[in-house]
Amino acid sequence: MELILVNLIDGLVTGLLLFMLSAGLTLIFSMMGVLNFAHASFYMLGAYFGYQISLALGFWGALLVAPVIVGIAGAGVERYGLRRVHQYGHVPELIFTFGLALLIEELVQFIWGKNQMPFNGPEVLNFTAFAIAGNSIPAYKIFMIFISISIFMGLLYILTKTRVGMIIQAALSYPRTVEALGHNVPLIFMGVFGVGTALAGVAGVIAGPVLGTFPGMAFVLGSIVFVTIVIGGLGSLWGALVASLLIGWITTFAKSYNVEMEAVLNGIGIATPDDLSENLFRDFWALTSPQIADILPYILMVLILIFRPQGLFGKRQS
Amino acid sequence: MKNITKIGAVSALSLIIGASAAFAENIKIAFIDPLSGPFASTGTNGLHQFEFAADYMVNQNGGVLGGTNFEVIGFDNKISPKESLIQLQVAIDQGVRFIVQGNSSGVANALTEAVDKHNKRNPDSRVLFLNYAAVDPALTNDKCNFWHFRFDANADLKMDAITDSIVANADVSKVYVIGQDYSFGKAVSDAANRFLGEKSDTIEIVGDELHPIGKVKDFTPYSRKIVSSGADAVITGNWGADMLGLGKSIIENGFTGPIYTYYAAGSGITAAFGEGGKGTIRLVGEGKVNPNPSQEVSDYYNAFLAKHPDGNIDQTRISNTIGMLAQAIEAAGTADDVVAVAKALEGMEYETIFGGTVLMRAKDHQAIQDLHIFEHTDEDIAFPYDGSTFGVKVINTIEMAGADSPTTCEMERPS
Numbered sequence: 033m034e035l036i037l038v039n040l041i042d043g044l045v046t047g048l049l050l051f052m053l054s055a056g057l058t059l060i061f062s063m064m065g066v067l068n069f070a071h072a073s074f075y076m077l078g079a080y081f082g083y084q085i086s087l088a089l090g091f092w093g094a095l096l097v098a099p100v101i102v103g104i105a106g107a108g109v110e111r112y113g114l115r116r117v118h119q120y121g122h123v124p125e126l127i128f129t130f131g132l133a134l135l136i137e138e139l140v141q142f143i144w145g146k147n148q149m150p151f152n153g154p155e156v157l158n159f160t161a162f163a164i165a166g167n168s169i170p171a172y173k174i175f176m177i178f179i180s181i182s183i184f185m186g187l188l189y190i191l192t193k194t195r196v197g198m199i200i201q202a203a204l205s206y207p208r209t210v211e212a213l214g215h216n217v218p219l220i221f222m223g224v225f226g227v228g229t230a231l232a233g234v235a236g237v238i239a240g241p242v243l244g245t246f247p248g249m250a251f252v253l254g255s256i257v258f259v260t261i262v263i264g265g266l267g268s269l270w271g272a273l274v275a276s277l278l279i280g281w282i283t284t285f286a287k288s289y290n291v292e293m294e295a296v297l298n299g300i301g302i303a304t305p306d307d308l309s310e311n312l313f314r315d316f317w318a319l320t321s322p323q324i325a326d327i328l329p330y331i332l333m334v335l336i337l338i339f340r341p342q343g344l345f346g347k348r349q350s
Numbered sequence: 351m352k353n354i355t356k357i358g359a360v361s362a363l364s365l366i367i368g369a370s371a372a373f374a375e376n377i378k379i380a381f382i383d384p385l386s387g388p389f390a391s392t393g394t395n396g397l398h399q400f401e402f403a404a405d406y407m408v409n410q411n412g413g414v415l416g417g418t419n420f421e422v423i424g425f426d427n428k429i430s431p432k433e434s435l436i437q438l439q440v441a442i443d444q445g446v447r448f449i450v451q452g453n454s455s456g457v458a459n460a461l462t463e464a465v466d467k468h469n470k471r472n473p474d475s476r477v478l479f480l481n482y483a484a485v486d487p488a489l490t491n492d493k494c495n496f497w498h499f500r501f502d503a504n505a506d507l508k509m510d511a512i513t514d515s516i517v518a519n520a521d522v523s524k525v526y527v528i529g530q531d532y533s534f535g536k537a538v539s540d541a542a543n544r545f546l547g548e549k550s551d552t553i554e555i556v557g558d559e560l561h562p563i564g565k566v567k568d569f570t571p572y573s574r575k576i577v578s579s580g581a582d583a584v585i586t587g588n589w590g591a592d593m594l595g596l597g598k599s600i601i602e603n604g605f606t607g608p609i610y611t612y613y614a615a616g617s618g619i620t621a622a623f624g625e626g627g628k629g630t631i632r633l634v635g636e637g638k639v640n641p642n643p644s645q646e647v648s649d650y651y652n653a654f655l656a657k658h659p660d661g662n663i664d665q666t667r668i669s670n671t672i673g674m675l676a677q678a679i680e681a682a683g684t685a686d687d688v689v690a691v692a693k694a695l696e697g698m699e700y701e702t703i704f705g706g707t708v709l710m711r712a713k714d715h716q717a718i719q720d721l722h723i724f725e726h727t728d729e730d731i732a733f734p735y736d737g738s739t740f741g742v743k744v745i746n747t748i749e750m751a752g753a754d755s756p757t758t759c760e761m762e763r764p765s
Contacts, residue, residue: 035578042570146391147618148594150738152626160604167577168604243568244598244622246591252567287571322572323531326565 034165039288040281045173047280048180052235053253054260054272055187056228062204062267063224064114065122069129072254073136074229078102078236079245080140083151091154091241099233106229110222133250141247149245176238183231184273191269200224204267259333265346274344279329286325293319376421377414377685379404379448379675380441382434382461385426391617392453396483396668397424398661400450402654403672414679420672422450429453431460438464442475447688450671452483452502455534459486459493466495476688482671485612486537490716494759497688499695499715501667501674501708505534505587505612507752508634509541511721512610515632515746516583517549522607524556526581528572530563530592538587538612556581564592569599576600582607589613594622601626608632614726616664621736623726631726633742636719637666637704640743641730646703651733662735666704670717674700674710689764706749714759721751 057071081101086094109132117128153172160168191197203210203220211217243249260279264271294304294317305311336343381400384393404420413419423446425437434457441449451461458481469476479498481489485505489498503511516522527542529535539558546553556579561572573596576584586609588596593614600609610632614623623631639647654663663669675691677700682690696712706720724742728734734741 035574038574039571042574046568046570145618147736148591148622149618150621150624150736152622152624163604165578166604167574168602170602172602242598242602244591244595246594246618248564248591252565256567284571288574322559322561325571326562 035167035288038164038167038169039284041169041173041177043281043284044277045176045280046284047277048177048184049235049239050253050257050260050279051273051276052180052183052231053257054264054276055184055269056231057257058261058264058267058269058272059224060228061261063221064118064125066114066125066129067258068228069126069254070109070132070136071229071232072250072257073133074102074106074232075236075239075253076140076247076250077105077136078233079151079240079249080144080149080236081233082237082240083149083245086151091152095234095237098237099230102233102236103226103230106232107222107226109229110225114225115218115221133254137247137250144247146247149240151240151245153241172242176242179234179238183234184269187269256329259329261343262333263329263336263343265343268343268345268347271343271345278332282328282332283325286321286328289321291321293317376419377448377679378441378444378446379420379422379450380425380437380444380446381422382425382427382437382441382449382451382457383453384429385424387428389429389453393426393429395617395661396452396665397422398658399654399663399665399668400672402657403669406650406653407669407672408676414676415683415685418685420676427451427457429457431457434461435464438468442468442477447475447477447685448480448675449477450480450482452481452665455484455486455489458484458489462489462493462495462498465497469497478688478692480671480675482667483665486534490714491758494714494757494761496692496715496761496763499692499710499717501671501717503636503719503721503751504716505537506541507716507755508612508721509538509545509585510755511634511723511748511751512585513542513545513549514748515723516546516585516610517553518746519583519608522582523552524554524579524581524583526557526559526576526579526584527555527586528557528559528561528576528584528596529587530589531560532563535560535563535587538585542585561592564590566592566595569596570603572596573600573603573605577603577605581605584609586610587612590617594619597623597627597631601630606630610634610723615724615742616662616735618736620662620726620734620740620742621738624738624740625728627726628728628740629725632745633724633726634721635724635742636721637670637702638720638722638744638747639663639666639704639733640741641732643732644703644705648732650703660737663733664735666702667717667719669704670700670702670708670719673702674698674708709750709753711753711757714757714761716757718750718753721748722746723748 053075060068078098081098082094085097117124157172157175159171161171161174162169199215203217207217260275264275381397384390400422404422409419427434427437462479465479481500483502487504487506490500527539529538609630614631615633651663678691678694679685681694695710698710700708702708708717708719711718722744723746725745727743728739730743731741
C-alpha cells in the first residue's frame with residue numbers, strides 16, 4: 033500500500049519532467065506544423081550549459097541563466113534557420129530539425145567529450161524530505177515537482193488570461209487574420225520557439241543531476257516526447273500535462289510490479305499451455321511487465337491513433 | 351608479357367616488404383579497439399595507457415633484446431567484430447606480431463578464432479593475441495587456444511571475489527542482482543546465483559532482474575524495488591550511463607548497503623558519483639594504487655599524468671601486459687618467433703609494481719593475480735580519478751584469486 037503512494041510520487045516526477053519537454057514541443061508543433069526533432073537536443077543543451085554555468089555561479093545561477101541561453105539559441109534557430117527553410121515546405125523543415133539534432137549531439141561531444149559530467153544538484157536539497165516505509169523521497173524530487181507545477185501554472189495563466197496569450201492562441205489558428213490586425217506573427221513564432229526551447233532547457237538543468245548528463249541523454253528521451261504530444265492532442269497544454277502524467281505513472285507502475293504475462297492471460301481466461309518449452313509463443317508467455325514497461329506508451333499511442341486520432345484533448349480534425 | 355611484368359613487380363614489392371620487416375627496428379604491437387563512436391573514450395584511454403607503459407617500462411629502460419623498442423599502433427575497430435578482422439589483417443600485413451584488444455568479448459571471440467586460423471595457415475607470420483580486458487569465461491575455457499593470453503581476471507573469477515566478500519560480511523543476508531539485458535548481464539547473473547548458492551546457505555537472492563540496455567531513462571522504479579525487497583547488498587555488471595544511472599538512483603532512494611560492481615569507476619563515472627557514492631560503491635579488480643601507493647607506483651602514475659593530465663590509470667593490467675611481454679621476449683631471445691615467446695609466457699610469474707605476483711596459468715592462459723575489492727571514497731586517495739577528489743581504495747584483497755579454478759580448456763600446442 034505504501035509502495036503505491038511512493039510510485040505515485042515517482043510517476044508524478046517522471047511525468048512532470050516529460051511535461052516540461054512536451055509543453056514546448058506541442059506549442060511549436062501546433063503553430064508551425066513541424067515536429068521539432070531537435071527538441072530533446074535543447075534539453076541536453078540545457079543540462080550541459082547548466083553544468084558549465086554551475087561551476088561558476090552554482091546550481092541556482094545555472095537554473096536561471098542556462099534556460100535563457102538555450103531559449104536565445106532556440107529563437108536564433110527559428111529566426112535564421114527554420115524561417116528560411118519554411119518557404120520550401122514542411123519536409124525540408126523536418127529534415128532541418130533532424131540535422132540540427134545530430135549536429136547538436138556531435139557538438140556536445142566535441143566540446144565536453146563523451147564522458148559523464150559530474151553535474152550535481154545543490155547541497156541545500158541534498159537531504160531526504162520524508163520516507164514512506166523505508167523508501168526515501170529526496171528533497172530534490174519535491175523541488176522538481178514544485179518547479180514543474182509552477183511552470184505549468186505560469187504558462188496556463190499567460191496563454192489564457194493575458195493579452196499576449198490571446199494573440200498567441202489566435203495566431204495558432206488564424207495567423208493571416210492576426211497578421212492583418214497588425215501583429216507581428218513571425219515575431220510571435222520566434223518567441224514561442226524560444227520559450228519552448230527554454231522550457232526544454234529548464235527540464236535539462238533540473239533533470240541533468242538526476243538522470244545523468246551524457247551525450248546520449250537526448251536520444252533516450254527524444255522519441256517518448258513525441259508520443260506524449262500525440263497522445264495528449266497536438267497544441268493542447270492540458271493534453272500534454274495529462275499524457276505526460278499518464279505515461280509517467282504507467283511506466284513507473286509497470287516497472288515496480290513484476291506482473292507476469294502468464295498471470296494476465298490466465299486472468300482473462302486463457303489457460304497456460306501444457307508444454308511451454310515447445311510452444312510457439314513461449315517468449316510471449318514469459319514476458320514480465322518491467323520488460324515491456326518502456327513500450328507501453330507506444331502501444332497507448334497506437335490505440336489513441338486508432339480510436340481518437342486527434343488525441344485526448346486535441347481539437348483539430350485533419 | 352604484361353603478366354610477367356606484373357608478377358615481377360609484385361614479387362619485387364613483396365621482397366621489399368619482407369626486407370623492411372626483417373630490418374624493422376621496433377617491435378610493433380597492434381592495439382585493436384574502438385577509437386571512434388560511443389566507446390571512443392574507453393578505447394582512447396586504453397591506448398594512452400598502452401603507449402605510456404611501452405614507453406616508460408621498456409623504451410626508456412633501453413628496450414628489449416639489447417635495444418629494440420616497443421611501438422604501439424592504434425587500429426580503430428569501431429567495436430565491431432567484422433571491422434576488427436579487417437584491422438587484424440592490416441596489422442599482420444604491416445608486420446605486427448602482437449595484438450592487444452580488450453573492449454567487448456564479442457570482438458575478442460572473433461579475434462581469437464581468426465588468429466587461430468591465421469596461425470595455422472601462415473606459420474611464417476604467426477601472431478599472439480594478448481587480451482587485456484575481455485572477460486567472457488569461454489575465452490579461456492571452451493574457446494581457448496595457444497595464441498590467446500588473458501591478463502584480466504575473467505568474469506567468473508571476479509564474481510568469485512565479490513561473493514567471497516559478501517559471504518564474509520555478516521551484515522548481508524539478502525542480495526539483489528540487476529544487470530543489462532544482454533549476454534554479459536546474463537553471465538553476471540548466472541555466476542552470482544551459482545557462487546552464492548555454493549558458498550552460503552543463509553544468503554538469499556531476493557531479486558534477479560535484467561533491464562533494457564542503454565534505454566532506461568529513470569532507474570527510480572528499479573531502485574524502489576531493490577529498497578523494498580529488503581536487500582542488504584546489490585550486485586551489478588552495468589557499465590557506462592546505465593551504471594551511473596542505476597547507482598545514483600539506488601543511493602538517492604535510501605539504499606545504504608554496498609553495491610558491488612565491475613565497472614563503476616573512471617570515464618567520468620567516479621567524478622559523477624562524488625560524495626553520494628562514498629562508502630556504497632564497491633568494485634572488483636586488480637592492481638592496488640590507493641591507499642599508500644609505493645614509490646614505484648607513484649612515479650609511474652605521476653609520469654602518466656604529466657603526459658595525460660586528464661587521464662586515469664584505471665587498468666593496471668595494461669602495465670602487466672607490457673611488462674610480461676617484454677620479459678617473455680627477453681627470455682625467448684627473439685620477438686619474431688611467437689611460439690617461443692608464447693612458451694615463455696606460459697607459467698610466467700611476474701612481479702607487478704602494483705603489488706603481488708601475476709601468474710600466467712599454462713593450461714588455459716588465464717592470468718591468476720591478486721584481486722581486490724575497492725571502495726569509492728575520497729579518503730586516503732593519493733591518485734583520484736577524473737580530476738575529482740574521489741578515487742577507489744583497496745578494502746579487501748584475495749591473493750591469487752581462483753588459482754585452482756577449474757577450466758575446460760584443452761589447447762593444441764604447436765610442436
